[in-house]
Amino acid sequence: MDNPLVQVQGISKRIKKQTLVEEISFQIPGGSILALCGGNGAGKSTVLRMVAGILQPTSGEISVSGLHWKTSRKLYSQQIGYMPDDYQFSHGLSAEEMLTFWAALRKIPGRKTRVEEVLTLVGLADKRNSLVNTFSKGMRQRVLFAQALLGKPPLLIMDEPTNGLDPFWMNEFVKLLQGIKEEGHTVIFSTHQLEIADRVADQIVFLNQGKHVGSGPTEEIRAEFGSLYAAFNHSLGLG
């Protein structure tokens, strides 16, 4: 692959004597979507947090746009919009105030307009004045998604972005991601919902118990195994 936007080379994370993830490698070409799939505790969040620069690998290398976190922290972070799998929202802030706060923190140019744009993108423009801590899980997910989009980052990293979304918003999420990809953004997201990976991802990486157990272009996996479910079961030695 020529000049992939993201290069992950043999990363492992050990905490005390426990190995959380071991020797994970993949590359993501610019303008494409990769889904990290696996069950609970597979290591998806740990990998995403390492790519985001929040957690440092015990061994292995990661580069984003040719940059390494250790040598270019600020530039590296500017490449990335990160959506965590959970977030404790502070009391008393509306959706608009929350996003304006994040935009100010990150020095987003034209932040009033950008906050308006992302609120509209995630369908929360009419809820802008409602308190975020009164929002449903799906609405909170959409606020987190909006904050990741604020800086129009080349790379979007999303941890379980469809958790808590109803079928309507699941569909909207797929359309949003497709739109983001058409604009040239690169996306990596984790999910245990294989149907979402099937619908939007160009490439899949299967993880199980911290290990890479299979990967490939989505179309090729489908052609070889019939479905992502069949491929995932095969990667677990179940079929």
Ligand SMILES: Nc1ncnc2c1ncn2[C@@H]1O[C@H](COP(=O)(O)OP(=O)(O)OP(=O)(O)O)[C@@H](O)[C@H]1O
């Ligand atoms: N800070 C930590 N200290 C020790 N162990 C950890 C830490 N963070 C995660 N783990 C362990 O690492 C393993 C991988 O966790 P991780 O959260 O990356 O998995 P996941 O695939 O995102 O799971 P889920 O889908 O349940 O969110 C789990 O066994 C978890 O208990």
